Amino acid sequence: MIEPAMTPEWSLYEVFIRARSGLEHKHVGSVHAADAPMALQHARDVYTRRQEGVSIWVVKSVDIVASDPADADAWFEPARDKIYRHPTFYAIPDEVKNL
Amino acid sequence: MYTQGLDQHGRQEAQPAAAESAVLGARFQARIDAEERIEPKDWMPEAYRQTLIRQISQHAHSEIVGMLPEGNWITRAPSLRRKAVLIAKVQDEGGHGMYLYSAAETLGISREQMLAQLNAGTAKYSSIFNYPTPTWADVGAIGWLVDGAAIINQIPLCRCSYGPYARAMVRICKEESFHQRQGFEIMLALSRGTPAQRRMAQEALERWWWPALMMFGPSDAESKHTAQSMRWKIKRFSNDELRQHFVDVTVPQAEYLGLEVPDPELQRDAASGHYRFGAIDWSEFQDVLRGSGPCNRERAAARRRADEEGRWVREAAAAHAAKRAAPSGAPP
Amino acid sequence: MTEALVRDLEAARLRYVLQLADTSLVLAQRLGEWVGHAPALEEDLGLANVALDLLGQARLLLGYAAELEGRGRSEDDLAFSRDQGEFLNVTLAEQPNGDFACTIVRQVLIDAFQLELYDSLQRSSDHRLAEIAAKSLKETRYHLAYSAGWLLRLGDGTAESHARSQAALDALWRFTVELFAADDSDTAAADAGIAPHLSELEPRWSERIQELLRQATLMPPPHTPYRWQGKRGEHSEHLGYLLADMQFLYRAYPGARW
Numbered sequence: 093m094i095e096p097a098m099t100p101e102w103s104l105y106e107v108f109i110r111a112r113s114g115l116e117h118k119h120v121g122s123v124h125a126a127d128a129p130m131a132l133q134h135a136r137d138v139y140t141r142r143q144e145g146v147s148i149w150v151v152k153s154v155d156i157v158a159s160d161p162a163d164a165d166a167w168f169e170p171a172r173d174k175i176y177r178h179p180t181f182y183a184i185p186d187e188v189k190n191l
Numbered sequence: 192m193y194t195q196g197l198d199q200h201g202r203q204e205a206q207p208a209a210a211e212s213a214v215l216g217a218r219f220q221a222r223i224d225a226e227e228r229i230e231p232k233d234w235m236p237e238a239y240r241q242t243l244i245r246q247i248s249q250h251a252h253s254e255i256v257g258m259l260p261e262g263n264w265i266t267r268a269p270s271l272r273r274k275a276v277l278i279a280k281v282q283d284e285g286g287h288g289m290y291l292y293s294a295a296e297t298l299g300i301s302r303e304q305m306l307a308q309l310n311a312g313t314a315k316y317s318s319i320f321n322y323p324t325p326t327w328a329d330v331g332a333i334g335w336l337v338d339g340a341a342i343i344n345q346i347p348l349c350r351c352s353y354g355p356y357a358r359a360m361v362r363i364c365k366e367e368s369f370h371q372r373q374g375f376e377i378m379l380a381l382s383r384g385t386p387a388q389r390r391m392a393q394e395a396l397e398r399w400w401w402p403a404l405m406m407f408g409p410s411d412a413e414s415k416h417t418a419q420s421m422r423w424k425i426k427r428f429s430n431d432e433l434r435q436h437f438v439d440v441t442v443p444q445a446e447y448l449g450l451e452v453p454d455p456e457l458q459r460d461a462a463s464g465h466y467r468f469g470a471i472d473w474s475e476f477q478d479v480l481r482g483s484g485p486c487n488r489e490r491a492a493a494r495r496r497a498d499e500e501g502r503w504v505r506e507a508a509a510a511h512a513a514k515r516a517a518p519s520g521a522p523p
Numbered sequence: 524m525t526e527a528l529v530r531d532l533e534a535a536r537l538r539y540v541l542q543l544a545d546t547s548l549v550l551a552q553r554l555g556e557w558v559g560h561a562p563a564l565e566e567d568l569g570l571a572n573v574a575l576d577l578l579g580q581a582r583l584l585l586g587y588a589a590e591l592e593g594r595g596r597s598e599d600d601l602a603f604s605r606d607q608g609e610f611l612n613v614t615l616a617e618q619p620n621g622d623f624a625c626t627i628v629r630q631v632l633i634d635a636f637q638l639e640l641y642d643s644l645q646r647s648s649d650h651r652l653a654e655i656a657a658k659s660l661k662e663t664r665y666h667l668a669y670s671a672g673w674l675l676r677l678g679d680g681t682a683e684s685h686a687r688s689q690a691a692l693d694a695l696w697r698f699t700v701e702l703f704a705a706d707d708s709d710t711a712a713a714d715a716g717i718a719p720h721l722s723e724l725e726p727r728w729s730e731r732i733q734e735l736l737r738q739a740t741l742m743p744p745p746h747t748p749y750r751w752q753g754k755r756g757e758h759s760e761h762l763g764y765l766l767a768d769m770q771f772l773y774r775a776y777p778g779a780r781w
Contacts, residue, residue, distance in 0.1 A: 102509060102563075104296065121359070122293040123565060124302055126508035126676070127515065133669060134565040137572050138286050141279075142366075161232045255564060262559035266552060269772040269781040270599045271585070274555070275578050281558050282571035289564055327772055327781070377781070385779050493560065501562025503687070504623045507680025514679065 104153040105131040107138075109145035117149050125150075192317060192344045192406055193250040223424050228354040231297035239423055242416070243353055244298050245314075246425065248305045251291035253317035256309075256490050258284045260324040261333060269327060276373050277330065283370065287363045294355040310495050318476060319406050321484035328381055328388075328395035334374015336396075336403040336441065342367050343437050344407065347427035375444065382448040389449075396445065397453040404468075405476045407434040438466045535711035536649065537591045538611060539718055541601075542708075542754050543640075544584030545612035548602060549762070550633060551577035552769055553620055562623055569669060573630070576662040583655050603773035607762045614753035615698035617762045624677050624687035628695055630670040635731050636702050637663045639724040648716035671735055678739025689741055696744040701751040702728070709754075 102124045108117035120139050125131035131150040139145065159167055175181050184191050215234050222229065229235055258281045265281065268274035292302050308314035319337055324330060345367065348360040381392035408430040411417040420426035442459075445452050456469035478484060554574035561567040585598035592601075615633060620626045641663055644656035677684040703725040705713070712718035736743050751759070772781075 102505060104302075121290055121362075122296065123289065124563070125565070126505070127512040129672060130508065130565075130676075133569065133672070137568045138289055138565065141282075141286070141572075158232065161230065161234070255559075258559040258567070265555040265558055266768050267772055269603075269776075269779075271578065271582050271602055273781055275575060275582070278555055278558060278571050278575050278578070282568055282575070285558075285564055285567045285571070289568075292564075380781055384781075385776065387776060388779055497560045497562070501566075501623070503681065503683045504562035504566075504677070507684030508676045510684075511676040511680045 102126050103131075105135070105150040106153050106156060107131075107135040108149040108151070109135075109139055110147035111145055113146055117147065120144075122153065123150070192341070192408055193246050193253060220422075223352050223422075226350075226424075227352075228357065229352050230354045238419075239425075240298055242420065242423070242425060243356065244295055244300050247291055247295040247298070247356055248300065248308070249315050249317075251288045251295060251305065252309045252314055253320065254284045254288035254291060256316045256320045256494065257337075258288075259490055259493055260320055260322070260486070261330055263324050264327060264330045267327070268330075273377070280334070280370050280373060283366050287359075287366070290359040290362055291356075294353075294359045297355045306498060310491070310498060312482070312491065315480070317406060318479040318484065319402050321479050321487045321490060322398070322402055323486050326391050326395060328378070328391040329398065331374050331377030331381060331392065332395040332399040334370055334372075335378050335444070336374075336399050337406065338367060338370040338374060339441060340403050340406045340437050342371060343433050343440075347433075350424075350427060352424040378448055378450075382450060392448070393450050396450050400453050401471065401475075404434055404437070404471055405473075407431075407437065409473060409476070435465055438468055439464075442466050532711060532715055533591065535708045535715070536717055537588060538708040539712040540584055540588045540591060540652065542611040542613075544581050544588055544601075545610045546616045546633070547577040547584065548581035549610070549612040549616040549765065550630075551575075551581060552765060553616070553618075553626075553629075556620055557626065566623075570626075573666050573669065576659075576666065580655070580659045580662070583658075587651050587655070599773065603770045607758050607766055608756045610758065610762060610766070611754050611756060612762075613698070613701055614751040614759055615695065615701065617753065617759060617765055618695060618698065619761055621691065621694075622687055623673075624684065625691040625695070627670055627673045627677060628688065628691040630666070631674050631735065632695065632699055632702075632732065634663060634667040634670050635728050635735075636724070638667055638731075639728050640719070643719035643724065647718065652717065674735055674741075675739045678736070678741045685740065688739065692736070692741055693744050697747040698751055700747065700749040701754060704749050704754075706755060 103126075104122055105125055105128075106122050107120050109120050110117045123131055123134040123138055125134050128150065132148060135148050135150050140148070171177075216236055219229075219235060219239075229239075261277060261284075262281050265274065265277050268277050292305060295305060296302060305314065309316070319340075324333065342364065345360055345364050349357055349364055351357045351360065378392050378395075381388040408414070410431055411429045414430075417426060417429065421429075442452060442457065454469045456467065458467050459465075460467050479487065482488075551574045554570050554577070557570045558567055558574070561570055581602075582598050585601045589596045589598060589601055613633075615629060618625075618629055637659070641656040641660040645653050645660065647653045647656065674688070677688045679685070703721045705721045709718065709721060713720045733743060751757075753759070753762075773779075
């Protein structure tokens with residue numbers, strides 16, 4: 093039997109980095125860690141070596157709840173024809189200011 | 192570059208038994224043709240998934256095994272600046288391995304399984320890392336030639352159809368250019384140095400030139416997987432195209448260094464602007480692939496040792512975390 | 524101040540800077556040995572990170588030492604052409620990596636020391652040292668979080684990790700006395716306000732280490748008599764091998780540029 097090279101108790105964490113104050117945290121990848129403080133340090137050591145961040149979130153991958161791509165049509169298509177949500181849908185005469 | 196052993200893999204594509212599967216397959220191919228990115232939970236043919244798992248994991252393995260030939264010289268780097276740069280480079284390679292393992296894990300394989308495959312020898316890594324680094328000049332040659340070849344292979348991968356792999360490649364490409372520059376800078380310093388240093392550089396070029404050309408893999412006529420990988424936009428250019436590009440950009444660099452490429456048939460073709468070069472000895476490539484290269488045993492042994500000797504550490508960390516999480520455990 | 528006193532003070536300043544530089548350099552060199560062989564890929568990056576920080580500190584300090592020396596030598600000349608008798612690192616830094624527990628115990632002991640040291644050095648009468656200390660302090664805070672975290676995991680992990688950690692602590696404890704043993708150079712530097720009095724740093728270091736050991740369920744070893752004199756260039760057998768490895772290429776091609 094081949095021994096697994098890493099014990100299963102090291103969980104997979106997804107890493108989110110805020111590049112600069114004012115921006116949101118963005119997903120950049122994942123790290124393995126035995127606990128949350130380790131995950132944070134690993135994320136810092138792997139993903140911020142080139143000043144890519146000022147803040148880090150780590151979330152256990154199993155805790156991420158994601159929409160099902162199979163439902164993409166039902167979830168995201170209906171928004172397509174609601175173009176009245178966009179300002180360009182409305183014809184306002186040029187002379188009218190501040191609209 | 193990272194699909195060595197795929198031809199021997201022998202995996203059959205799942206037969207499209209139901210009409211639904213055929214429809215899904217057609218829709219999938221249409222998305223690929225429209226340059227859409229496939230993301231982790233999207234439907235994909237099983238063969239697409241397996242090809243990617245294989246390629247991405249072998250790419251990841253190449254990065255971490257690649258830490259060894261250069262890691263050899265960290266303690267012996269001839270200046271403090273070179274030492275710092277080399278540590279940063281090897282650290283980057285470890286990081287690249289991690290980005291790629293992360294990408295592969297989105298396809299339903301775990302890091303544990305991938306490392307087990309590496310240690311068992313069932314997964315391959317780029318054959319180039321089975322060559323030794325006997326001198327400091329080899330560190331320069333690796334940066335210049337091996338990272339140079341990798342960059343040429345990796346830039347098209349930034350537009351690979353699978354999202355996580357493409358994004359990992361974008362990240363890697365940003366970091367990789369310093370790797371090649373540090374290697375070239377080492378060679379430059381040597382070529383401008385003492386006669387002994389110039390000789391060191393020349394001999395390193397002679398050791399690494401042909402293995403670097405072999406990195407791009409055999410001519411695509413030899414591989415039945417190329418066509419399918421191109422259709423799925425995992426592969427964008429043929430091995431020969433990429434190899435030719437590498438030769439074309441690298442030979443002028445060697446000329447600038449005042450070093451001689453070890454190929455008597457190397458000649459610039461004025462009409463096409465390309466360099467014609469000699470025949471590659473693929474038997475050496477096959478030997479290395481089969482495990483008989485100069486350092487296959489050493490690399491494999493080093494990886495196994497690190498994993499085995501690290502087992503008690505990983506177990507300790509897991510045990511500690513479990514104690515902290517247990518309701519009857521000590522307060523954090 | 525008489526000329527002789529000034530000379531003595533400048534000699535003490537140079538020795539002091541070299542002590543700090545060499546400790547960081549030798550420790551960076553040890554950590555560099557781990558890259559590619561760590562227990563997990565993430566730790567290859569973590570250890571490399573500490574190595575890079577320490578190497579950076581060493582370069583700044585060696586650069587300053589070269590200026591103070593005034594012989595036109597570079598940071599590389601100092602790193603690669605001095606023999607072990609001229610290296611002034613604490614003996615603890617040159618101890619072999621051993622297993623991961625040994626490396627972590629060594630790291631915690633020195634990180635906690637550098638934390639107190641750099642914190643105090645921010646108030647040094649030597650502005651250059653104060654600047655270097657301020658920058659290094661930020662790095663050291665992270666180093667200590669990293670090494671202390673691992674000490675806890677290993678000390679309070681499995682029976683095996685606990686045994687290895689205790690063994691490492693028992694083996695390395697005797698080198699900690701040197702950290703706070705002030706010689707004439709230390710005293711001269713402290714009196715001139717260049718360096719803190721080591722006796723002032725010891726209580727805070729001791730308290731922090733004792734608390735960490737307690738949390739890690741490790742037993743502090745008994746006090747041993749002071750014998751180690753790395754700070755005065757009298758080293759254990761290990762430094763010779765470390766320097767042979769580190770310096771050979773520079774020495775094999777004298778005058779070559781890399």
